Amino acid sequence: MSNSEKYSEIIVESYIPDKLSGLHGKIHIKPIAGQEPFTEDMHVSCSKVLSQRYPVGTKFKIKAKLTSKEGGKPYLFSHRTWAYEVLI
Template sequence: MAKANESYQFILVESYIPARSSGLHGKIHIRPIDGQGYPTEMHVECSKELSRNYPVGTRFKIKAKITDREGSGDFLYSYFGWPYEVIGHDSGTE
């Protein structure tokens, strides 16, 4: 269910391999970069290109907003067809 009062904004995210993958799909996931007001544990739904076509630790700038699904918590959503910008790579990402 979309949150009506939330607007899309540009957010910096990075790919990573979670320590625990129970209930998650795939090995590589996307999370917000620290310091933007979003928990780094928050899930990000976006184009699979970010996790498939770039090395783990790559950072991106995407347009996203907070939304939720019935029965689960908040997450960041970015339409998979929207453009994104590759910002760089963090070699220290787990």
């Protein structure tokens, strides 16, 4: 099993990107700094609840795995129905 198939608990936060071109919605989720190999420039696919029900800047602990679509840019995936923990 490669690292891309393993799920990890990571801390993410909601934010508003400087550029929204090619993105869906205004508020997005990204990993916080210091969690290599997960970097702050990675997108996170997860429940929309995190970006819709909490203020921008809220931090969450989620279970996610590193993945990509057909060799595209790596991103983190956390199923929309999985539990998450609100940290701040």
